[in-house]
Amino acid sequence: MNEIKPPRIVKTAPEGDEWIPSTCNLCYGTCSILVHKVDGVAVKIEGNPKSTVGKGRLCGKGVSGLMTHYDPNRVRVPMRRTNPEKGIGIDPGWEEISWDEALDEIAGRLKKIRADDPRKLSIQRTTTVYTMGLPWAAFAPGFGTTNVSEGGGGLHCGNSAHQVSGLLHASWGVLPDFQYCNYTLYFGASKGHAAGHNSNSNMAQAADARERGMKMVVVDPMCNFAAAKANEWVPIRVGTDAALALAMCNVLANELGTLDEPYLKAKTNGPYLIGPDGAYVRDVESNEPLVWDSKAGSAKPHNVADSEDMALEGEFDVDGVICQPAFALLKEHLKKYSPEYAEEITTVPVENIRRISEEFAREARIGSTIVIDGITLPYRPAAAIAFRGLQGHRNATFNFLAVLLLNQLVGAADVVGSCHGFNSSFDGIPETGRMGYKPKAGPDGLMEVGTWMAYDPPYPRPEPKKPEEMGLQDLFVMGMTSPFFNSEEGEELWEKFDMPYRPEMLINYGANIMMSIANKDLIAESLKKLDFIASFDLFMNETSDFVDIILPDRGYLGCYNTRPNTPYIFSHPAGMGDWSWAIQQPVVEPEGEERIFADVLIDLADRADFLSDINAAFNAVFDLRGEYRLQSDRKYSYEEVCDADLKNNFGPKRGLEFFKKEGVVTWPKTPEEVYWRPFTDARVPIYWEWMPDLGKKIQAISGSAGLDVPMEYYSALVEYLPCVSHKCDHDGFDFYTFYYRDTLHTNSFTMENAWLDEAAQLDPYSYNIAMNTASGLNRGLEDGDMIWLETERGRKIKGRVHLTQAIHPEGLGIAALCGHWAKGMPVAKGKGIFYNELLELDWDYVNPVNLTLDLCSKVKVTRAEEC
């Protein structure tokens, strides 16, 4: 068994001068860091070279963490509002209070709600410090509420990406196997070129890959961070990627015939027989889906026939039912997505569509193998990936599926060089075997994930029912973060569904939902309806205008976290190399009265009389066993919980004290872990058989509340469906807006960081509206002009235009979450454009499968007067 080798940090320093290992949280890349502390002050932050996570590198955001930590505008003491009136820009009249006063008041309200109906409490948290979610994952269930959300960071970012990646790759997201990939297609993604999951490690791997000769083709409305380093940028009309991807699938399947048939037979539900009703034809005795065994000349259950003998095409009579393999239906279905059709929708020229399809097919090297560490593996050095940019549209589910289908057709899934899920398989910690997970076959032989970020895995899905969750996710069972927490429709729908409670209280952890979800007036109204809001935060931001008690958070340089990089499906390097387990620990003492938020949660649980429940929840969340299980009625510090977690996983000698000193342990990955697909007897769905039936069941319930489900989104076969913006035919509305994640910033809080702001002001894009040069000049605009953008519904934003050739002629690109107005963030205030002011939050703009919000708009552009 592999031995864990704790790396030794050999920097020697005089007393009062030390380097402390921890983890960054300026974004959710969670890179391992070393913080140089001199006489109690953090003076420098670097990457930790001993960790696989970041590989010793740190981006500009990470090194600037000092500026966020020592920002004089930080909230340092608990405060309570004295002005009962809540509204945008209305002074709350903050008064400083003690922690006891603050927590007594909050606990008193929690007790009342818990006795009445604990679901009246909702919790929102930021994705920025995603990995600090575990205390919340214990607090919410311990209290008894299921109403949890992640604001815009959840709603905008990955509802579809995670779902579809989970179904097809058993992971939270996908990226190329950079070490061996030769050809990669990016659709609305920037893996390895900007922030996000495992950012620094990916950047190193991507740079090495480009140097090695990997060809990158980036499909994006803007020649941005990824496209700027690509071999080819494919400008595309905003929100139409699925049409392009499906046309490419059509070329592969019906023109070139470049298909990995053994892969399709063995690893997908392509061979499953489909009847005239669109459903699986099932074995009468076992109820398993049938396939046609070509060798035997008869139908057999999928788990009885040999994959090699399964038919992918043809028409068969099974006891009088005429049926076809699912793949045959898919192949026929793809024909309507001709390259000519795709050109019309996307503006990508036909010849480019065919050329790129051919390149992808050629580079996939169907049928080839390679030996890695003595193991012979399929070799498919081509990968098509996608992420936030592609999935931020109403057709989110199918957009993502269309791209990943490219990989499925050529067998480029979780093998050498191909599209990978992030660390879908893990053998466990070597010395204890703990934490291991592997994908496996579930109902109908379809793949279940080995691990997930939450407790509702993507497959199998539960039955939809009349909802009792605020976000209606128990009705929309493929949904994740929901708009109904804050939308105007939420109240109406709760009424129609006879929801037995209404939200009364919100606890917020760092989510600036006034900025992150949609237009501010709508969110303001939803917040005003709540009786009480408590918020842990770093700054007085836009959401603080509606908060009743604000609690100062210590931030990432002051917290414990034993699992910043696990589960490994979220933010740990994929591909061959090492596993690393790092921790996060307090590096410096608080500047004011800030407390570790996890301790505050335990304190609240104690004051509100649910200590035994939060302890049971910690036991469940951390899977604590034996002597490390928390005793029911004892009040622990979070430091003690962390120690139990580490010893539970690594043994009695490697608890918190060990990790505080060593910072990280590493051990090597195996090819079987990394390239797990050939070793896993499970199939992925390229035909989503369950969808039509699921849609009907949901409609049967939602229809009663007047919420009609457009059934085209519940097709078994992937479709291109237009966004609301594509249907706009008003004169003068001729640009599509979209936002992108600026590599210099994360969510909304980094605009307050003085170093990052300085860098952003040097960048011509960060705080401006990018417009195509020719498009701008044709409208009489000049670089630097102030312009208004207005949607069909009259929502308007204003900003300075930057003319560039690096954007589609119809596109307007704006960096996300700028445009602050809060006085408590003076560095951020007034910088950039608040894109989300354009966003609606109603059903027309929501993906009816996974509840993603449509983030693009069709706007008219007019010159604005200079102030």
Add this chain to the structure above:
Amino acid sequence: MGETPDLKISEDRSAVLWYSAERNAADKSAKSVDPKNTAVATISIDVLLFGLLSAITTESPISLSLPDMATPMDVVAALEDRFGADSFAQIKDPNVGILPCCRLFVDGEPLEDPYAPISSDGAAVTVEMIILKGFEGG
């Protein structure tokens, strides 16, 4: 469109690798159905409900006496008998038995399969149940 290029390789060396997992799998038979409980001895089960489930009753622990091959589904059925089916509707599902967000622990050890026996030796056990709700997204 010009001549279609022939992009297929001459020999598919990876096919055998794609087929290997199922050939190595021990069981090619259809999935077994729920085991029928035919035992006659009984075991004592103390059930502790936490979080949202604790609102169902103030009784803690809830003492049950069930046949010694009882499964989590049997435990839930017994709880439904005592407290009403509505109380546990939030954790049951026709597709998966017990929703994965409802975590069960038997004497501190997690039990993943709702159809697996709770106790293998007939000894008294403590079962803890809690509904977890993680934060998805990002």
